[in-house]
Amino acid sequence: MGEAVLRDIAKNRGLDIHVDSCGTGAYHVGEDPDDRTVAICKKVRYEDASHIAIRLMETxxxxxxxxxxxxxxxxxxxxxxxxxxxxxxxNLRSLERFKPEDATAEVRLWGSYHNDDPIGDPYYGGINGFEKVYQQCVTFSSAFLDEVFGKSSDDKGDL
Structure with a gap:
């Protein structure tokens, strides 16, 4: 979800950046995103959601x-x-452990660009948990892009 949201916000700002997501473990390599992630991003009806969640999706x-x-x-x-x-x-601790000595990337908690909040795992929280994560991704993406590129930058780069 984070990759899709960050890419979309950057594109809407006119920023040409490369965004790619990955896990710190190989648990789901080759799998598609969770259906609820796709449903929240695209706002399509998630068939297994509760009546309340379906109304949320429709609005x-x-x-x-x-x-x-x-x-x-x-x-x-x-x-x-x-x-x-x-x-x-x-995830941050794992990324720091994997980080090679000659790394050039800055490794940071995504929420550190806004309020230092972590993004929770919505897997067991139902569709509303996925919506909350979506909103965090929007907020953190905007804060990240504001800090790295400024509010109205035409810079280009890889993320």
């Missing part, structure tokens, strides 16, 4: 394109990208 219009296969972080990512954003403290 919101995010329209964020999402297409991704899960992958694990690689050593080359620390040189390929200028920034590596961690969702939470556990």
């Amino acid at each position: 919101l219009q995010h329209g964020v394109p999402i297409s991704h296969k899960a992958r694990a972080i690689s050593e080359s990512d620390y040189k390929k990208f200028t920034h590596i954003l961690a969702a939470d403290g556990s």
